[in-house]
Amino acid sequence: MKGADYAIECEGLTKKFGEFKAVDSINLKIKKGELFGFLGPNGAGKTTTIKMLTTLLTPNAGEAKVAGFDLKGEPEFVRSRIGVVPQEFALFGELTATENLWYIGKLFGMSDAGLKKRGEELLKIVGLYEHRNLPSEGYSGGMKQRLSVAAGLLHTPEIVFMDEPTTGLDPQSRIALRELTKKLNESGITIVYTTHDMEEADKLCERIAIMDKGKIIAEGTPEELKHKYGGMHKIELELGRHEGKVLSELKELVGAKEMKMDGKVIELSVPSVHGDVLHRTSNFFARKRVEVKEMRTREPSLEDVFINLTKKDARG
Ligand SMILES: Nc1ncnc2c1ncn2[C@@H]1O[C@H](COP(=O)(O)OP(=O)(O)O)[C@@H](O)[C@H]1O
Ligand SMILES: [Mg+2]
Structure with a gap:
């Protein structure tokens, strides 16, 4: 057939x-x-x-x-x-x-x-x-x-x-x-x-x-x-100075599920990156008078998918 x-x-x-x-x-x-x-x-x-x-x-x-x-x-x-x-x-x-x-x-x-x-x-x-x-x-x-x-x-x-x-x-x-x-x-x-x-x-x-x-x-x-399977979107930030209180306010503001520090980079996990979240984040730091050196978003990749599915590094 x-x-x-x-x-x-x-x-x-x-x-x-x-x-x-x-x-x-x-x-x-x-x-x-x-x-x-x-x-x-x-x-x-x-x-x-x-x-x-x-x-x-x-x-x-x-x-x-x-x-x-x-x-x-x-x-x-x-x-x-x-x-x-x-x-x-x-x-x-x-x-x-x-x-x-x-x-x-x-x-x-x-x-x-x-x-x-x-x-x-x-x-x-x-x-x-x-x-x-x-x-x-x-x-x-x-x-x-x-x-x-x-x-x-x-x-x-x-x-x-x-x-x-x-x-x-x-x-x-x-x-x-x-x-x-x-x-x-x-x-x-x-x-x-x-x-x-x-x-x-x-x-x-x-x-x-x-x-x-x-x-x-x-x-x-x-x-x-x-x-x-890709998991959360990420917002990555490098700031002029770090203050615990400011960071927990930020976490609240962007609705992050998780916040991690990796060296100088702060990584926030958010369910999705909405159009204005970066704008709100910049405004927030401007009000707090904290310099934002770098701000970027990262979408889930197939590498994230693989890692999440197998819980090991894709290349390992
Ligand atoms: N002729 C063979 N005899 C014994 N083991 C084999 C043979 N061909 C492949 N394998 C084993 O089967 C598994 C899958 O191999 P393969 O299909 O070549 O994987 P991939 O193409 O995804 O790298 C590997 O563990 C490999 O060592
Ligand atoms: Mg092969």
């Missing part, structure tokens, strides 16, 4: 290595056309999940449909509809960009004419057309990764899986690859993207599943996740 609305549906998907559950019974629905992210620290189970969904690893339990086809029963149909950009490059260094695509296209059984046309089109899309006749071993990390994306797109897949494509790239290449990912998604391709970079997931992905220790611990749009 072909599922109409979902690119991917899975239930109870599990992968064990010996007794260790690398992926522990995950349930998920990814809509067609979505740019969906798996976000989690190293070892969370992202790559193992991607490998199962792309038929490279057999699940120990669970069901999944990918592009409307049953993962177990119709793996060859699944493979024909998906493209994969793996975490490790799988290119031939001594071959040029054109030759690499040619080689991969031949593995897919593409015709010479079809391959030439599609190859050139893709090399333009990923910005490698000018470099197409140079051996790929001389490319920068970003160029290699873009060639890897082109390889994943060769047979015009409906869904592309990209496993930590920006890891190890310099900031410029990372930005270029994110732009390319957005462009591909806007052209109608469903993208499943993994990253351990919280800010990247926040910027790039429409919806995110946060993974930790083989489980999906939360799912939603970045906004929903921050709203639900």
